Amino acid sequence: MRQVNFPHWVRVTERGFELPVAIFDMDGVLSDATHRQGYLRASPPDWVAFGDLAHLDEPLEFGQREMARYRDDHCIVLVTARPIERSEGSLEWLARHGFAIDLAIFRPSADQRPSHELKGHELDRIRSLGGDVKVAHEDEIKNLVMYGKAGVNAVYVHSGYYEDGEV
Numbered sequence: 001m002r003q004v005n006f007p008h009w010v011r012v013t014e015r016g017f018e019l020p021v022a023i024f025d026m027d028g029v030l031s032d033a034t035h036r037q038g039y040l041r042a043s044p045p046d047w048v049a050f051g052d053l054a055h056l057d058e059p060l061e062f063g064q065r066e067m068a069r070y071r072d073d074h075c076i077v078l079v080t081a082r083p084i085e086r087s088e089g090s091l092e093w094l095a096r097h098g099f100a101i102d103l104a105i106f107r108p109s110a111d112q113r114p115s116h117e118l119k120g121h122e123l124d125r126i127r128s129l130g131g132d133v134k135v136a137h138e139d140e141i142k143n144l145v146m147y148g149k150a151g152v153n154a155v156y157v158h159s160g161y162y163e164d165g166e167v
């Protein structure tokens with residue numbers, strides 16, 4: 001496997017980029033974060049409370065079905081803007097709800113970039129290591145646009161988190 005581990009990349013299985021890659025976002029695609037969105041609308045946003053309650057999210061059926069479609073013959077890569085400090089709880093949640101991830105990519109420690117910049121950079125890294133990214137599932141429009149411009153089949157998942165212009 002030609003895969004390199006960055007500090008914010010967590011390899012979960014030995015499956016890697018010898019398989020085509022299917023990317024999944026987490027919040028709004030695999031996990032239902034609706035019950036804690038209010039913490040982000042506070043002024044200032046309460047990111048700590050928002051993150052602390054993530055273990056209570058319910059899994060989203062669409063995400064479960066989509067992952068099952070790709071599971072057998074793709075490397076399943078989580079690309080999330082959650083910080084690496086949340087990786088342990090996030091991976092525990094994914095396993096508890098039956099999401100079989102091969103590689104999880106989190107936001108690097110202290111990284112403040114907008115989500116689409118962060119995820120665009122990670123897409124470049126995946127490709128530079130030989131990853132053939134076939135599809136990416138996202139609920140945030142700016143991220144969908146980024147993947148689409150990069151030539152990735154971008155699948156929109158409706159979460160309702162971004163409808164008030166707070167993209």
Ligand SMILES: [Mg+2]
Pocket residue numbers: 025026027028029138139140
């Ligand atoms: Mg999302």
